[in-house]
Amino acid sequence: MLVGAIEAGGTKFVCAVGNEKNELLERVSFPTTTPEETMKQVFAFFDRFELAAIGIGSFGPIDVKPDSATYGYVLSTPKLAWKDYNFLGDMKERYDIPMGWTTDVNAAALGESAMGAAKGLRNTMYITIGTGVGAGAIVDGKILEGIGHPEMGHLLVRPHEHDHYKGFCPYHGNCLEGMAAGPSIDGRLGKAGKDIDPTDEVWDFVAYYIGQALEAYTVILRPERIVLGGGVMKVPGMLEKIKTQFTTLLADYVPVPAVDDYLVTPGFGDDAGITGAIILANQSVEK
CATH class of the missing domain: 3.30.420.40 (ATPase, nucleotide binding domain)
Known part of the structure; x- marks a missing residue:
């Protein structure tokens, strides 16, 4: 089983594919520019795989309340191109699979807690x-x-x-x-x-x-x-x-x-966030 992971940082995006053992198998990174440019590269990477789920750890602030009208959005970020961007919605429109959604630092906390x-x-x-x-x-x-x-x-x-x-x-x-x-x-x-x-x-x-x-x-x-x-x-x-x-x-x-x-x-150094996103994806499959 393959799962996807995104660590969306204010400076760069890291996208990866891992397995049910939370092992990272392949990864890419590219600069965070506009949603249109950046997501084009996200989709180009993940379109190559059959994924069971995707975990996303994003820069924020983001909306993490599932019952909110703006759940899955990037909110009042200083990166103005991303303000009020429906990140999770665009991902779900492209891939009809379970997704985990949290902040990049929450993902890192999860990675270090689970395996680091x-x-x-x-x-x-x-x-x-x-x-x-x-x-x-x-x-x-x-x-x-x-x-x-x-x-x-x-x-x-x-x-x-x-x-x-x-x-x-x-x-x-x-x-x-x-x-x-x-x-x-x-x-x-x-x-x-x-x-x-x-x-x-x-x-x-x-x-x-x-x-x-x-x-x-x-x-x-x-x-x-x-x-x-x-x-x-x-x-x-x-x-x-x-x-x-x-x-x-x-x-x-x-x-x-x-x-x-x-x-x-950190036990994972700079890889704590992307590792946590892989774990988040596997947890989404289990749910």
């Missing part, structure tokens, strides 16, 4: 810190969703006493995304993170904001493990800085596993 760095645990989190910040949670083995999907990157954080940056988020300013995502580095220093020395104090600021968010997620959701991915996490020493900040901010208020077991990097 959080395998065997029932309550986990995945957070990516890159061009933006997003997070997904697995609670009792299921993706956490309510009236919508979590937007944990927009948790407000208190500024570091030596950081005078106001944040780039047009909605909230000093939310986690506004203060710690990649564009905040350029906003402070006028150059990209890859050009900044790992010992620069800006990384201490970023670690402080991420540590605040992880402390909040910990006391609210009480996950068994938090997996941290994205480009910012590839900065040398960043994970250790975050562990130090998190430990200080949590202040032993609630018990958590040893920090080296609690805060970890």
Whole structure:
């Protein structure tokens, strides 16, 4: 049995085909442009296969409520060409098969929980810190969703006493995304993170904001493990800085596993999202 998977990111789409063992067999990637151009490439890839189901993890915000009139739509995304696009509807019009639909970070959380760095645990989190910040949670083995999907990157954080940056988020300013995502580095220093020395104090600021968010997620959701991915996490020493900040901010208020077991990097690296989408497709077959 073959299933399809899409990890729809704001920068690129990854499409893959896998099997019932959640193994990836073939994949392609291409830039995210307009829906018309991008979906033409999606269809060209999947038209070659007889698929039992497709799992989709998409950038958002998206509508995840099955009883909503806009279920399956991309909503008020900053990628204006995709605003109010009926992503799931167009996929179903092309392929009359079961489909799983969630955010890209929820898909990554599912992949890491089922087969990656959080395998065997029932309550986990995945957070990516890159061009933006997003997070997904697995609670009792299921993706956490309510009236919508979590937007944990927009948790407000208190500024570091030596950081005078106001944040780039047009909605909230000093939310986690506004203060710690990649564009905040350029906003402070006028150059990209890859050009900044790992010992620069800006990384201490970023670690402080991420540590605040992880402390909040910990006391609210009480996950068994938090997996941290994205480009910012590839900065040398960043994970250790975050562990130090998190430990200080949590202040032993609630018990958590040893920090080296609690805060970890992805088992699948950059493939967490597409792996989760394969799993989502197989779950759709089972339903």
